[in-house]
Amino acid sequence: MKLAVIEGDGIGREVIPAAVKVLDAFGLELEKVPLELGYTRWEKTGTAMSSDDLETIKGCDAVLFGAVTTVPDPSYKSILLTIRKELDLYANIRPIKPLPGITGVTGRSDFDFIIVRENAEGLYSGIEEIGPEFSWTKRIITRKGSERIAEYACKLAKGRKKRLIIVHKSNVLKSDKLFLDICRQTAAARGVEYEDMLIDSMAYSLMMHPERYDIVVTTNLFGDILSDMCAALVGSLGLVPSANIGDKYAFFEPVHGSAPDIAGKGIANPLAAILCVKMLLEWMGEARFQIIDEAIAHVLQQKIITPDLGGTASTMEVGNAVAEYV
Amino acid sequence: MKLAVIEGDGIGREVIPAAVKVLDAFGLELEKVPLELGYTRWEKTGTAMSSDDLETIKGCDAVLFGAVTTVPDPSYKSILLTIRKELDLYANIRPIKPLPGITGVTGRSDFDFIIVRENAEGLYSGIEEIGPEFSWTKRIITRKGSERIAEYACKLAKGRKKRLIIVHKSNVLKSDKLFLDICRQTAAARGVEYEDMLIDSMAYSLMMHPERYDIVVTTNLFGDILSDMCAALVGSLGLVPSANIGDKYAFFEPVHGSAPDIAGKGIANPLAAILCVKMLLEWMGEARFQIIDEAIAHVLQQKIITPDLGGTASTMEVGNAVAEYV
């Protein structure tokens, strides 16, 4: 098993070393392949990621990724998007689950759902035209793309409460009817109970009634927006991990970005990155992955927490404490 | 002054009569022109709105609108979208402000901001192709469209805290850079302080730090999603009004939809519709518009509230109580 480790920019360079400590504590046979990629490198060299780098990544089985800075500069394309595309990581999985003793903005902890975000098409098609008077982007929905994400969501639902909610905007985007229809058909064929909701209503409902949901399947950008929003339910963007899954590769990244405002201070919360390690272990079939939940519960109880959660611990102190428990 | 009154479908038929009671209480010289339009009519007659209806609307100065049911049926186009387009209602204004004694999911009431949603382009372009294997929608950003919404947002900002936040996704949608640049330039030219934020981060930040914002300007669908989400901050979708403004006409509608699940029971909350009347009066230059805030505060204090707020009053009871105070 070969794991590419990409810290990226900003706090990626802080949370990933902490997460790697935790991973190392499992003592697995695993070759780590560090790669320096991202915006910082682009600024220095004009290349955020070379084709050699991409080949190196393709020679690995999985990727642990921190964060990269993205900018609107049309000549800079996020390596995150390139990697998602090149490795065909079509399912972006974002579990929204409270951590013990931490409550988010609503004060509730009675929810536990997973956002399954289609990760390859929609508004991320890259098909666009940019001009000074007029610009456009094509939002693409395909049968193939919708089918495979629907299948993935149903597979997850079957291992849980067998309940799926399909989120779309087909009252305005008639093209979303394709997505909706395919998700409905797939759910019916797989014996998964389903409902659907408009994205605007869903944004409201997730805040009002987060306990109602189990598996939420949606298109690319809607999943992006909902998952950040739901981090407020959990308490902090520093607590939400994600997995980008394809048929061959898997790629794990915290939902948070490179956070230039707090980068370099050693105060970034590494728990999202550590939860990425948990998702990686689960994906690898490593039975002990749940120890990470225990370890995090222990560390939270001991109040070894970063400033975003009201504590004073550094990124590395949290990482070390979790690793030690493991 | 001529006001078209369109109840529409579902609870639109309940909240608008209650709001009209309140409007009538002001004793203004105002001709009301009732129109029966929407999905119910489409089902019966195959036409949701005729071109004659549209001419009647264009003969009015403003519209008070309830809600219409929308469906993914490609042959049914929402009359709401048609009217927005035909009257060139390019600015969708959604004030997010707590009502006295009511707190939303976060328990806070220290926020007061306005979402200024571009209302004519973006993903609502209507330019799409639908097929069984492949569908797409074009998301359009134009200089003209961005300029006029930016001007509108700056005008509002100047009457308030002079602070603008521009919400976009230009790290992925390079076409959004046009929107971002124009908003920045307009704000600079108008002497309005500005910042910008990515839509995903903004969804998170509005939940975490709603007190930070004053005027939020964004593209069409992002504004749609954020405003529904923010109704959870206020406490209920039944509390958030909106105005669709153009250079010639104005159109007022509650943010909530036709809510088929509770329609016909007389329990829908009319406060959003009543707050639409307040926005209408303000738009007309009627100085007494703020009496509505007072009246609502009074009625809330007396616990004359609908079931969504934990009360037992009917839609009409709330409407009558507000009207009486006025």
Ligand SMILES: CC(C)[C@H](C(=O)O)[C@@H](O)C(=O)O
């Ligand atoms: C950084 C950005 C390109 C990315 C996205 O939009 O997908 C991020 O927001 C995410 O959710 O992983």
Ligand SMILES: CC(C)[C@H](C(=O)O)[C@@H](O)C(=O)O
């Ligand atoms: C009903 C629908 C077409 C509409 C929209 O998407 O704009 C609604 O959600 C709104 O926000 O007014």
